[in-house]
Amino acid sequence: MSTNTPSYDELAATYRRAYRLGHLQSLAGWDQAANMPPGGQEARAAAMAEMAALLHRMRTQPSLKAHLDAAEQEPLSDDQRANLREIRRDWFAATALPEDLVQRQSLARSRCEHAWRQQRPANDWAGFLANFKEVLALGREEARLLSQQTGLSPYDAMMDRYEPGMTTARVRELFGALRQWLPGLIREVTERQRQQPVVLPQGPFSLQAQRVLCERAMRLFGFDFNAGRLDVSTHPFCGGVPEDVRMTTRFAEHEFLGSLFGTIHETGHGRYEQNLPREWVDQPMGQARSMALHESQSLSFEMQLGSHPGVVAQLAPMMAEAFGAQPAFEPANLQRLLTRVQPGFIRVDADEVTYPAHVILRFEIEQPLIDGEIEAEDIPALWDTKMMELLGIDTRGNFKDGPLQDVHWPEGLFGYFPCYSIGAMYAAQWFAAMRRDIPGLDDQISAGQLGPVFDWLRRNIWNQGSRFSTDELTRLASGQPLDPSHFRRHLEARYLGR
Amino acid sequence: MSTNTPSYDELAATYRRAYRLGHLQSLAGWDQAANMPPGGQEARAAAMAEMAALLHRMRTQPSLKAHLDAAEQEPLSDDQRANLREIRRDWFAATALPEDLVQRQSLARSRCEHAWRQQRPANDWAGFLANFKEVLALGREEARLLSQQTGLSPYDAMMDRYEPGMTTARVRELFGALRQWLPGLIREVTERQRQQPVVLPQGPFSLQAQRVLCERAMRLFGFDFNAGRLDVSTHPFCGGVPEDVRMTTRFAEHEFLGSLFGTIHETGHGRYEQNLPREWVDQPMGQARSMALHESQSLSFEMQLGSHPGVVAQLAPMMAEAFGAQPAFEPANLQRLLTRVQPGFIRVDADEVTYPAHVILRFEIEQPLIDGEIEAEDIPALWDTKMMELLGIDTRGNFKDGPLQDVHWPEGLFGYFPCYSIGAMYAAQWFAAMRRDIPGLDDQISAGQLGPVFDWLRRNIWNQGSRFSTDELTRLASGQPLDPSHFRRHLEARYLGR
Numbered sequence: 003m004s005t006n007t008p009s010y011d012e013l014a015a016t017y018r019r020a021y022r023l024g025h026l027q028s029l030a031g032w033d034q035a036a037n038m039p040p041g042g043q044e045a046r047a048a049a050m051a052e053m054a055a056l057l058h059r060m061r062t063q064p065s066l067k068a069h070l071d072a073a074e075q076e077p078l079s080d081d082q083r084a085n086l087r088e089i090r091r092d093w094f095a096a097t098a099l100p101e102d103l104v105q106r107q108s109l110a111r112s113r114c115e116h117a118w119r120q121q122r123p124a125n126d127w128a129g130f131l132a133n134f135k136e137v138l139a140l141g142r143e144e145a146r147l148l149s150q151q152t153g154l155s156p157y158d159a160m161m162d163r164y165e166p167g168m169t170t171a172r173v174r175e176l177f178g179a180l181r182q183w184l185p186g187l188i189r190e191v192t193e194r195q196r197q198q199p200v201v202l203p204q205g206p207f208s209l210q211a212q213r214v215l216c217e218r219a220m221r222l223f224g225f226d227f228n229a230g231r232l233d234v235s236t237h238p239f240c241g242g243v244p245e246d247v248r249m250t251t252r253f254a255e256h257e258f259l260g261s262l263f264g265t266i267h268e269t270g271h272g273r274y275e276q277n278l279p280r281e282w283v284d285q286p287m288g289q290a291r292s293m294a295l296h297e298s299q300s301l302s303f304e305m306q307l308g309s310h311p312g313v314v315a316q317l318a319p320m321m322a323e324a325f326g327a328q329p330a331f332e333p334a335n336l337q338r339l340l341t342r343v344q345p346g347f348i349r350v351d352a353d354e355v356t357y358p359a360h361v362i363l364r365f366e367i368e369q370p371l372i373d374g375e376i377e378a379e380d381i382p383a384l385w386d387t388k389m390m391e392l393l394g395i396d397t398r399g400n401f402k403d404g405p406l407q408d409v410h411w412p413e414g415l416f417g418y419f420p421c422y423s424i425g426a427m428y429a430a431q432w433f434a435a436m437r438r439d440i441p442g443l444d445d446q447i448s449a450g451q452l453g454p455v456f457d458w459l460r461r462n463i464w465n466q467g468s469r470f471s472t473d474e475l476t477r478l479a480s481g482q483p484l485d486p487s488h489f490r491r492h493l494e495a496r497y498l499g500r
Numbered sequence: 501m502s503t504n505t506p507s508y509d510e511l512a513a514t515y516r517r518a519y520r521l522g523h524l525q526s527l528a529g530w531d532q533a534a535n536m537p538p539g540g541q542e543a544r545a546a547a548m549a550e551m552a553a554l555l556h557r558m559r560t561q562p563s564l565k566a567h568l569d570a571a572e573q574e575p576l577s578d579d580q581r582a583n584l585r586e587i588r589r590d591w592f593a594a595t596a597l598p599e600d601l602v603q604r605q606s607l608a609r610s611r612c613e614h615a616w617r618q619q620r621p622a623n624d625w626a627g628f629l630a631n632f633k634e635v636l637a638l639g640r641e642e643a644r645l646l647s648q649q650t651g652l653s654p655y656d657a658m659m660d661r662y663e664p665g666m667t668t669a670r671v672r673e674l675f676g677a678l679r680q681w682l683p684g685l686i687r688e689v690t691e692r693q694r695q696q697p698v699v700l701p702q703g704p705f706s707l708q709a710q711r712v713l714c715e716r717a718m719r720l721f722g723f724d725f726n727a728g729r730l731d732v733s734t735h736p737f738c739g740g741v742p743e744d745v746r747m748t749t750r751f752a753e754h755e756f757l758g759s760l761f762g763t764i765h766e767t768g769h770g771r772y773e774q775n776l777p778r779e780w781v782d783q784p785m786g787q788a789r790s791m792a793l794h795e796s797q798s799l800s801f802e803m804q805l806g807s808h809p810g811v812v813a814q815l816a817p818m819m820a821e822a823f824g825a826q827p828a829f830e831p832a833n834l835q836r837l838l839t840r841v842q843p844g845f846i847r848v849d850a851d852e853v854t855y856p857a858h859v860i861l862r863f864e865i866e867q868p869l870i871d872g873e874i875e876a877e878d879i880p881a882l883w884d885t886k887m888m889e890l891l892g893i894d895t896r897g898n899f900k901d902g903p904l905q906d907v908h909w910p911e912g913l914f915g916y917f918p919c920y921s922i923g924a925m926y927a928a929q930w931f932a933a934m935r936r937d938i939p940g941l942d943d944q945i946s947a948g949q950l951g952p953v954f955d956w957l958r959r960n961i962w963n964q965g966s967r968f969s970t971d972e973l974t975r976l977a978s979g980q981p982l983d984p985s986h987f988r989r990h991l992e993a994r995y996l997g998r
Contacts, residue, residue: 023554025547026524029531041727042744045781049523056521229539246540283543 009072010082012065013089014285020060021284025243027053032241032248036233047112054108061096081287084469088286095163098151099144107144110136111414118412119236127401130412131378137414138371138378145372145416157372160417164293165424167472170369173420176427176486177362183490185392188355191343191497200338203321203330207258215258215324216251216265222316223269223303224456225249226276237409238264238350240271240300244283247272258325259340260351262317263304270303271296273456277464288467291475293418295463297425298432305354305426306433307455309340309496312448341496345393347403355493358426359392364408364419372416381405428476430488432459435480507570508580510563511587512783518558519782523741525551530739530746534731545610552606559594579785582967586784593661596649597642605642608634609912616910617734625899628910629876635912636869636876643870643914655870658915662791663922665970668867671918674925674984675860681988683890686853689841689995698836701819701828705756713756713822714749714763720814721767721801722954723747724774735907736762736848738769738798742781745770756823757838758849760815761802768801769794771954775962786965789973791916793961795923796930803852803924804931805953807838807994810946839994843891845901853991856924857890862906862917870914879903926974928986930957933978 005011027050034046070093073086114133121130145156152159158169217232230247242248249268251261274290282288290296307313311333318333329335343353349360367384370376376384385405389397397404405411410418436458437443446454462479469475473483494500503509525548532544568591571584612631619628643654650657656667715730728745740746747766749759772788780786788794805811809831816831827833841851847858865882868874874882883903887895895902903909908916934956935941944952960977967973971981992998 019550022543022547022550025543026528026551029528030524033527033531037729038744039726039729041724042741045520045523045741045743049520052517052520053524226539228537231535231537243540243543245543246536 007073007076007078007082009069010076010078010086012069013073014085016060016063016066017089017092017286018284020057023053023057023060027057028241028243029248032233032250035235035237035239035241036248036250043112043116047109047116050112051105051108055101055105058096058099058101058104061093062101066093081282081469085282085285085287088289088468091166092286094151095148098147100147103140103143103147107137107140107414110140111412114414115409115412118406118409122402122406125400125402125406127382127406130401130406134412135378137412141414141416142372142374155373157369157417160372161420162417164418165421165472166292168294168420168424173365173369173424176424176484177358177365177420179486180358180423181362181392184355184358187493187497188343188345188359188393191355192345194498195338195343198338200342201328201330201332201335202339203258203325203328205257206255207325209253209255211324212253212258212261215320216262218320219262219266219317220249220269220272222313222320222452223266223273223307224452225269225272229276230272232265238268240268240275242275244275244278244280244288247275258321263308263340264350266308267300267304270300273303273459274299274464277460279465279467279469282467287469291463291466291468291470292472293421294424294428295472295475297421298428299425299459299463301422301426301429302432302455302459306429306492307447307452309337309354310444310447311337312444312450313452314340315448316450343497345395347389347395347397347400348407350407354426355497356393358423361419361423363388363392364410367405368411368416368419424484427484427486427489430492431476431480431482431485432463433492434488435462438481505571505574505576505580507567508574508576508584510567511571512583514558514561514564515587515590515784516782518555521551521555521558525555526739526741527746530731530748533733533735533737533739534746534748541610541614545607545614548610549603549606553599553603556594556597556599556602559591560599564591579780579967583780583783583785586787586966589664590784592649593646596645598645601638601641601645605635605638605912608638609910612912613907613910616904616907620900620904623898623900623904625880625904628899628904632910633876635910639912639914640870640872642912653871655867655915658870659918660915662916663919663970664790666792666918666922671863671867671922674922674982675856675863675918677984678856678921679860679890682853682856685991685995686841686843686857686891689853690843692996693836693841696836698840699826699828699830699833700837701756701823701826703755704753705823707751707753709822710751710756710759713818714760716818717760717764717815718747718767718770720818720950721764721771721805722950723767723770727774728770730763736766738766738773740773742773742776742778742786745773756819761806761838762848764806765798765802768798771801771957772797772962775958777963777965777967780965785967789961789964789966789968790970791919792922792926793970793973795919796926797923797957797961799920799924799927800930800953800957804927804990805945805950807835807852808942808945809835810942810948811950812838813946814948841995843893845887845893845895845898846905848905852924853995854891856921859917859921861886861890862908865903866909866914866917922982925982925984925987928990929974929978929980929983930961931990932986933960936979 030046030050038046070090078086114137117133118130142156145160148159149156152162154162155170161168220232229245230242230249232249232251234252235250236252238251240247240249249272251265251268253261274296278290279288314337315333318331318336321331322328330339343355345356346352349357352360363385366388367381382401382405386398389395436455439458440454443454466475470478476484528544528548536544568588576584612635615631616628640654643658646657647654650660652660653668659666718730727743728740728747730747730749732750733748734750736749738745738747747763747770749763749766751759772794776788777786812835813831816829816834819829820826828837841853843854844850847855850858861883864886865879880899880903884896887893934953937956938952941952964973968976974982
């Protein structure tokens with residue numbers, strides 16, 4: 003095959019190979035969480051570290067540099083040029099890291115995450131610390147090398163992999179404002195809600211009925227079961243590949259809302275993946291734009307839609323069918339229940355209003371941690387102080403519901419947390435734009451028609467992949483750059499009726 | 501690290517890397533059968549073909565040749581020398597095949613197997629043929645290249661990958677004798693059994709109870725659930741890796757014995773894998789010796805043990821617990837039921853006595869097919885003739901219960917079928933040797949003590965991996981080379997009481 007874009011073609015072929023091998027890596031990660039018996043851990047960790055090193059080798063092979071430069075001069079389409087930009091971005095970050103570090107990180111994270119599964123329920127902070135210090139040391143080394151390569155600060159260089167262009171300064175700006183008005187809003191809402199009685203669902207809730215309910219909700223939210231499935235893991239996530247999305251949830255007999263809304267959350271991630279531009283699926287341009295945009299999709303599903311009165315009215319009868327009719331499933335009560343604001347220990351169980359407090363806290367710990375201003379031993383005291391400050395909650399000595407609650411740090415995912423709350427801001431901005439673009443949107447949602455929402459997201463977000471930068475995409479979709487006031491307005495409208 | 505075996509170390513490191521990456525390939529194959537939604541097929545096939553090509557590239561990299569030669573001169577232990585022999589064997593076969601062929605085979609097999617899943621129930625021979633001719637053409641090309649490399653005939657060169665050293669001449673010798681006495685034995689046994697009434701189990705059998713029963717049986721047969729699991733797939737198999745064995749079965753509400761004994765069969769494969777020499781697990785010497793030996797383990801479990809009156813007496817109450825007491829579960833009746841001989845269409849459902857007829861038929865078709873003496877279009881007529889000849893069954897027009905019934909040909913596994921019946925011969929030989937080595941073996945089995953059987957197999961077969969050739973292993977374990985008379989004696993003792 004002879005084309006007039008030989009260097010571009012060579013790059014695309016390399017990334018196509020990496021995508022295909024990455025498919026196996028991604029599947030193995032899902033299986034590790036959803037299926038693998040404990041005895042398989044050591045061999046799996048070795049296999050995944052081997053693959054991590056191999057993929058790293060592919061992304062850093064010396065010949066790529068010349069092809070990247072030559073491809074710039076080739077007659078590329080706009081999409082090809084966008085793909086070349088994304089390939090260069092990936093190559094630039096990858097070449098900062100030696101293969102040895104990548105492999106050692108894979109093993110250290112695997113070891114730390116595996117041990118943490120037992121250490122968390124045992125409240126064993128000291129045991130966790132022993133493994134975590136290695137993960138942190140390697141994470142700092144990674145951040146230092148990325149910082150040298152990019153000229154960003156270490157923490158910014160880490161964040162840049164999840165949210166290209168995001169900086170500590172910008173997060174401080176976004177979160178700083180939030181930190182000002184959020185505690186007051188939480189107080190005002192909880193005060194107001196004290197007057198509103200709410201009936202709680204009565205368990206137990208059969209696990210089989212919960213599974214059926216979750217799958218019904220996934221169908222309501224448009225998940226394509228021909229290209230994905232739902233399984234169970236201790237820590238729910240959305241994995242697999244765009245052609246075969248593997249979502250997980252977890253079930254408990256005494257409580258079903260956490261599982262149901264966790265599933266709706268992951269369905270947002272899943273549909274983003276399932277609707278990425280298919281003709282670009284094996285290229286960097288075909289990947290999701292950023293992790294804040296990814297979270298904006300899961301939160302569009304879980305929060306913007308999931309607690310929308312029109313959707314609540316559709317979920318209510320499904321619950322009654324699953325578990326039998328209960329006063330709690332009466333739509334007005336369910337609406338109150340789903341929008342109940344209550345400060346708590348656990349981020350993933352938090353309501354929409356207190357959730358940002360959990361994220362601010364983590365950002366304010368991991369940023370100085372990576373930038374070398376504090377040490378791992380300092381985490382619990384900082385955690386306690388900030389939880390008291392932000393949510394008025396005493397967490398002293400309770401590591402399992404404190405700094406041990408998340409899988410991110412054991413897995414070395416430093417710099418990810420801000421994406422959740424920035425995602426919530428984007429989600430609010432998308433719905434503001436949708437209300438502008440689609441007359442009578444809320445009436446349609448209330449009539450059970452979610453199609454217009456999905457069409458808007460598909461056209462403006464999902465199908466765009468990484469064609470544009472996050473800022474460009476945001477402008478194209480909503481007519482303006484990220485504007486956090488939409489999030490505040492959304493919370494005030496929903497929780498204070500303003 | 502500096503050693504006095506640098507070339508051997510380099511080879512071992514290469515094969516260790518290949519083993520780790522093969523872990524991901526093996527897991528993806530299991531997932532494809534057990535979990536994958538239909539829409540994932542194309543991407544999965546591409547991913548697995550990419551990995552097949554990559555592993556092939558590793559096994560054929562030019563530097564290996566010099567290391568193989570140099571390693572011969574290095575001061576190796578006996579085990580290292582055995583490993584070197586196995587590495588050379590693998591390298592020798594791999595270098596016969598160009599990467600392009602390996603990748604095209606992976607894709608063609610994937611396509612053919614995937615379409616066959618629908619074509620079999622639809623009895624669509626013509627549709628199958630369209631894909632299968634490509635698989636066959638590539639299989640013949642593979643056989644031709646292997647033949648050039650090894651000096652064996654094309655079919656022998658294919659068989660050699662599954663059963664090193666096995667030849668068409670030897671199979672003809674083994675099967676030729678079998679073909680003489682088997683039809684007479686089948687007649688004699690069916691005649692004799694006509695006098696013995698047998699009560700059939702009454703369904704339906706709840707799928708959940710069947711699953712629990714299968715897992716109980718796996719525990720009885722010593723499967724380690726810390727290093728493996730049982731799932732469901734259309735075509736049961738034993739996959740995964742020795743550290744994490746993935747067995748599958750299938751359930752039907754009207755019949756449970758097929759699933760249960762299929763599971764016991766796969767448990768034999770699973771325990772062989774789980775008990776391979778662990779310190780060699782990532783090297784060729786640590787792999788199972790051959791596929792006939794592998795089948796000798798599954799048949800030791802399913803047939804030698806599974807229909808042993810002492811084991812039947814233990815399975816009977818488990819069935820009663822699973823489905824409620826029934827006359828069919830009375831041990832004497834169950835024994836008659838499990839040893840019922842009846843010619844039928846389906847190989848995997850066949851009893852121990854008629855099973856070899858199915859294998860002889862397939863061998864007599866695939867050998868001339870690969871050696872170019874017949875064409876794919878000739879298969880149905882040959883199938884009809886041989887089924888009538890061997891089992892007196894009319895299969896005309898019934899492709900789905902005829903040549904479409906097995907997954908082997910769609911997957912291009914030519915040369916595998918003889919392993920089943922050679923495995924049955926080995927299994928009979930192992931039990932003859934065990935009875936010699938372990939006084940009162942049958943009494944121990946009847947007392948519910950299967951430990952001595954497992955210990956013997958672990959010591960003589962499982963823990964040996966590929967340390968010896970099949971012939972050497974057979975002599976060491978049983979004191980003689982493969983002697984098919986044990987199989988005949990076993991059948992005559994069990995089915996004619998001789």
